[in-house]
Amino acid sequence: MALGCADGIKESLLLQKLPPPTLLLALDTNLSLARRAARRLHAHHKIPRKVDLTSTFTFLNPRLKNKNHQSLQTLPRLITLFGVLPNLNPLPLLRRLAQQMHPRDLLLFSVNLAPGNSSFAGARKVLPQYDNSTTRRWLEAAVKRYRPKLPPGTLEFGIHPDPNQNSLARIEARWICQKSTRIVFASRRPTASQVNSWIRATRLRTTARFSEPYGEEGLWLVSY
Incomplete structure (x- = not known):
């Protein structure tokens, strides 16, 4: 699930390292960008949607089934959130995501960091x-x-x-x-410690963390 995907360039780089997903939701506040991302990204099934990132994330749980009539809600999901947190109130956003996540789901998000401790x-x-x-x-x-x-x-x-x-x-x-x-x-x-405090407040668990050498950009992989 590519949340706030814009035209899907960052997500396409990630998918080069992963097998094609069963279902890909390209989700953005701009429907034309979501459609462009869906065309760019490789998946067995693709759905572009316009979303409001400040509302309840019920769109993360579509009532869909695969060809074997298995509910796709039972499959583990990777949710990506690249370049969004600097622009929205981060803690409520992460809380809304956590409320819609299931066991085995993963959330990978990026943060523009303030280097250092302040x-x-x-x-x-x-x-x-x-x-x-x-x-x-x-x-x-x-x-x-x-x-x-x-x-x-x-x-x-x-x-x-x-x-x-x-x-x-x-x-x-x-x-x-x-x-x-x-x-x-x-x-x-935010500093890295502030991001960690948001994760703890949402009761998500950090699975992995990556940062560039200057401490100005970070990636967090968290689980439910």
Whole structure:
């Protein structure tokens, strides 16, 4: 189950290491992207669906059967969640996933990390990856295209506490106008220990963990 799959590029790299699944659900907030991912990914049966990642995940339990009339709900599932956690409130998202998981299910998710032991100190180290001329041009163009009613203003990047967890740093791009300020982009940067605390809170179990040498990206494989 490719959750928040976009066009399925990351999932396709993973599937190169795995046998084709019996059923693949390509799930994204954009149905056209989910359909593109379904075409890209190899599986015996494929279903693209538009989903709301902030709602109850009942779509993770489709009432489907294989050719032997065996319910697919009884088969173990690998759920992937790549590039989503920075953009949504992470703990409620993981809790909703945990509520829909069965024994033998696995969840593989990626996290943009704050390197080190402090979310705010780590976020300051990676801030130049966001606050640069290339990202500014892209974001300013996106603001003009998708939010044309915003009054003229300037784009400012900064690090702020997440409104749901004060110890969690959130890199924000704010559109500063004369009379108002709008958040047009936000990305959470937790430490590895904060991610581990979310997993414990959902009563999931870490099966494996991977991180790149600089500690800025991580992968967690967790089980029910």
